[in-house]
């Protein structure tokens with residue numbers, strides 16, 4: 405049974421053809437991080453069409469759309485805009501055929517993280533909210549963020565003075581396409597939902613020699629290998645069993661040839677955590693392990709490994725519990741109860757988290773929007789985000805996203821203190 409919905413679901417359904425067409429256009433013209441020039445222009449035009457005042461090129465190709473409608477709270481709603489460097493292999497009739505120059509060669513581009521769904525939902529919500537201005541009072545702050553995939557866009561927009569120039573929002577909302585939840589559902593959870601994501605490099609030094617005279621060397625390939633194995637004890641022995649942590653060595657680089665022992669090997673590591681305490685413990689253990697293994701290898705003081713933690717990292721996403729409660733209530737007005745799911749925390753990262761991490765402490769929430777077509781759910785073939793085979797079911801995902809976010813906004817605008 406539905407409770408009486410506040411949003412007019414038939415009106416939202418009537419906009420479906422427009423939105424699916426827009427979705428298809430965005431899907432067929434993906435642009436990589438920091439290159440979202442045409443995409444941002446298109447979105448800016450969509451917002452202008454329905455009465456938003458739009459600022460373009462804000463923090464790169466970022467856009468800020470403001471719709472003022474009397475005295476009331478300000479709600480920020482963010483979409484990201486960038487695609488990934490990969491060839492689409494979905495076989496869809498409307499698949500992306502775009503190829504761009506990349507690292508001296510060529511690469512396909514694809515919205516394999518579903519940012520095209522995010523953008524279309526965002527436009528759909530703007531269109532609907534602008535058409536029912538008699539039902540709410542306040543300010544809509546719609547932001548189109550560049551460069552999410554490289555963790556740079558949110559930071560760039562905040563650094564450009566997003567809150568100083570356009571005001572500090574009372575709430576921040578975002579959604580992300582889910583590659584495992586069915587279209588027609590949403591996944592919500594409060595507290596930490598996505599992890600701190602950091603990168604570190606370890607330069608492991610050694611003393612090189614001919615491959616046939618290992619006794620003349622201190623072999624950094626062996627030292628680096630031992631560091632890789634020792635790093636596995638951070639999760640198993642150093643961090644409390646109930647705390648979440650991932651330490652992954654994604655790349656080992658060193659050497660030139662079969663029979664030369666090199667004098668340097670680099671390890672590239674990603675670390676995922678939720679709390680600051682665990683994050684700093686992981687840093688400490690990485691440094692201790694690198695140094696300890698190097699000492700055991702007999703390296704002198706001036707050849708100790710160099711551990712470089714990248715300073716700018718994506719902090720964990722924290723969903724404000726009160727805001728999530730409100731979102732859940734709003735969703736329950738427009739979706740059947742079995743379509744509102746509890747989402748598990750994940751060790752992936754999203755720079756949406758930053759909008760709630762400024763001194764203003766804006767309450768923010770990023771929820772999952774189910775996107776998977778029914779036949780795929782049944783087959784169990786569920787390619788993840790960033791897979792060349794991932795694709796959403798646009799019509800149903802868009803209808804659900806626009807309905808839930810519009811209802812959430814109406815409820816936030818109309819709540820009594």
Ligand SMILES: [Zn+2]
Pocket residue numbers: 517553789790
């Ligand atoms: Zn992504």
Ligand SMILES: [Zn+2]
Pocket residue numbers: 517518519552580
């Ligand atoms: Zn994404």
